[in-house]
Amino acid sequence: MCNCSCTGEPALSEKDRRLVELLNKYRTVPGVLIPVLQEAQEIYGYLPAEVLQKVARELQIPLAKVYGVVTFYSQFHLKPRGRNIIRVCLGTACHVRGGDKIFAALQKELAVDDGETTTDLRFTLESVACIGACGLAPVIMINHDTHGRLTPEKLTGILAKYE
């Protein structure tokens, strides 16, 4: 955010500038918190604490309330997200066909838990309920690609395709 003098960056980064613009646009519009948060997340990729603080201040909504909204909706993220999002289905069909084993294997392989991101920001791992591909169970999605009929052994090869 703004206090980047320590890193020698200009005081206001491109992202910060866009946030200011966004807030200026919406400042006086009531009921606008969710769209603002969505757009802010577009800008930053996630919602850093300082951004929430700024949104709260500018829209004059208590920070505690903003935080409540952000944590209520799964679409919002407080931590940086990976370049590739892995969604592991744990719906009934997948569960029956060993979805949990796939999930456990991924956890082990990437050394992260549900909802977490690898330190190199390459992958974020998330569990989801049915994604509508029960015929292919067990299923994962990476970004927009669906991978079905999985066994734990196939995973390493699949992951390798994503940088």
Next chain:
Amino acid sequence: MMQDRTKNKTVKTVMTKQVEMDTKKKQLVTLTIDGLEVTVPEGTTVLEAAQKVGISIPTLCHDPELSNPGSCRLCVVEIELNGRKMRNLPPSCVTTVSGGMVVQTQTEAVRKTRKTILELLLANHPKDCLRCERTGNCRLQSYAYEYGADFPLSGSALDGVRQNYAFDDSNPFILRDMNKCILCGKCVRACGEVQGRFVLDYAHRGFVTRVVPEMDRELRDTACVYCGSCVSVCPTGAIIEKNKVGKGRAWDIRKVRTTCPYCGTGCNFDLEIARRSDSKGQMRDEVIGVASSIDAPVNGRALCVKGRFGMDFIHHRDRLTTPMIKKDGQFVEASWEEALTLAAARLQGIRAEYGGDAFGVLASAKATNEENYLLNRFARAVLGTNNIDHCARLCHSSTVAGLAASFGSGAMTNPIEDIAKTDFMLVIGSNTTESHPVLALSMLRAIRQGTPCVVIDPRKTELAALAYKHLPLKPGSDLALLNAMAHVIITERLYKEDFIKTHTEGFETLCEAVAETTPEWAESICGIEADLIRDTARRYAGAKRGSIYYTMGVTQKHTGTHNVMAIANLALLTGHIGREGTGVNPLRGQNNVQGACDMGALPNVFPGYQPVTDASVREKFARTWAVKVDALSERPGLTVGEMLQGAHEGRLKSMLIMGENPVISDPDSQHVIDALEQLDFLIVIDIYLTDTARYADVIFPACSFAEKEGTFTNTERRVQRVRRGIQPVGDSRPDWQIIGDLAAAMGQDFPYTDPASIMDEIAMTTPSYGGYSHKRLDREGPLCWPCPAEEHPGTPRLHTNGFVRGKGKFHAVPYLPPAEQPDDEYPLILSTGRRLFHYHTGTMSRRSGLEEVYPEEHLEIHPDDAGALGLKDHDWIRLSTRRGAIEIPVRTTDRIVAGMVFASFHFVEAMINKLTNAVTDPIAKIPELKVCACRIEKIDGPEGYVPPAHKRVLW
């Protein structure tokens, strides 16, 4: 659980009871509840109607002081309307009555539903009742008992998962254990709706939904002000007060209703007292904390951190427990008899040799009315001098003088409740949220509801930041600004002609005086744009019910009295006085500074502002006190400053100081110390060995407010009871008794048996207190003066039928710059004030948990000034003025105007009054504590200095 987190609700939506009540008279509705017929106004809820006839319905999420979500469903009832049963069981707390309703509150179905709800809550609740602090005082527990609900059997289908959230134990006051939270949301609403802080809210989703401070931080890293409102509403053990942990169960605790000893807001609360063993294993009654109560007239359940958590000073080990006599420069313990005999002998000797005017007496804005009255008698009738004064000299003596001259009465004209009724608030020189925290809640609420508020203050205080406009004027330029406002109101003919004709005098004088004080002229002095001054004047004048609130920023100037008169001028021009929601409202500082003034702790007046120069008044008091009339001096006495000067010059030989600490509180401390050292004999009555007591020859140990009976008068002139909760600590005695003992030792027996009997005499001699007695106050609750007779209901609003002095008087009050201007040698302006977490000279607040959250003072400085001096946060500086120097760390903030620095006077380590200017207002003799010239040099901090972690700075 009902949550509207998704809706971007603005902060303004809460409707107060007041507003609701204001909306016209309501139709009445009759219904039956459990066979009883009830008639209530329409809009009443079924719950309220039931409570009215004494039927209790269990509630968890409902609260009469908060908005209500109707989410817990525990309050369900059965309702039949027009012969048809309402579907489901409606929650009574959000169902409004209608005519002919038939309500059943205890049917089988109702009881069963309630039991199920409780069982569901218990399914995830820690099985912790044995050692939970709330046991005996927990709603979940008592309802479980009432409805036969139990924790589920281990391993049964109902036995749910317990959460395992970490405690938030991060601060000295409040412990949060969200495992016991039932998500009723009352803390969330109390924090927002009552405190206006919005620190808490629901977060996360589903089973892990919980109430968290903003960003899931620990409380100490949020904007929390530790007011404890959340504690006071929590129905379970999820939020508790740390100070009470392990000290007693609900049934071990005795409650005594009393009045807060800190600020002039005058909150009421219950002292909570348990029988416990002290450090030596002796059983004693101990104040373990306080509990706020919904029926407290000033504050309801709201308190500030000092009132709720600042009571450790009562049992602090530093309490003086026996009299002390100084022998060879050392204090040694003495018996009461020895100390009294010595003191009496010395006082008599001095009186015989030098006469009564060799004495100076400082009364106390902390002590009760009864005690101040008695000390006033002691000074005038026993010592024979009118040299009696107290710290009101340093805060509102200019108000007393200025408003008396303008209106005829020097007190706040309107009650606190009028803040809800005003439609324009002008707040001048008052950092209200820190100095009068609970009074400020009404202001914050008014602002949330859209009342325009303009704050005039060199610092962007919390209130200023929320106000419609903030006018950051240059320190000391208030009078220019106020005169310019008068100029605008007059030249634009915004004044109220009728009102001026009927109720005032001297209009022409004012017109002449402000003819030239244009906003442009004022801009050149105070740095506020002329148009902004115009706008403010127009808004104030144009309001239906404009009100002004002010404090030390106005009064602590060498033009203090004139500043006050300039404010009074504005009210007189616009007629914003004598009506609801208007008025000129000086907020008094100390818990009983109003009362101490009322009780004649002033050199020129007897109790009730009856002049010492008036022979008939002297006669009355002589008669009452059984002394000869000529024993009472007709010469007005000396003010605090004059006494100290007299001591310096050797004219004043002896002083008696009760519960004041002039070494820290008065300007130019070194001068004060020199003066006290000059005295032949100094008596101090206090609860601690204060920095002033160190210079005493005899110290008498007094009782704290928790150990005595009496009354305090709050800022709105409300006389309220102080009640004894515990026996005197050690060998201490209440001040009234000490004064009586001393008088007796000097040969004058006072006839009082207890404080109530003193109040009876006050009622006899002091017209405005004529209707008070302890009995009546106990029966009817607190009442505002003037209350001249037993049947009189008290007077919340002054000047409603014309002014006390007959006509309101305009005064010509020309602007004068501060006595000390910045120059090359001292280029900055130093201003002083207070912090939320401490009080006055810190004798009480610094002996409590408050010290932990605010352990050290800092100097506020604008980043520009800091930059120029090469300073960053936590650097140490030497701050010097023409009178002295102190060392203190800095904190940069752009909420102060450049060119000015600020610190509080609470800390002896950073004794700011070593530096302040003792130059005084010629009329009220109030020192100019708010402005003096100063200089800053960077120095090395103390070795190994680490800035205190988690110190709470509000902004």
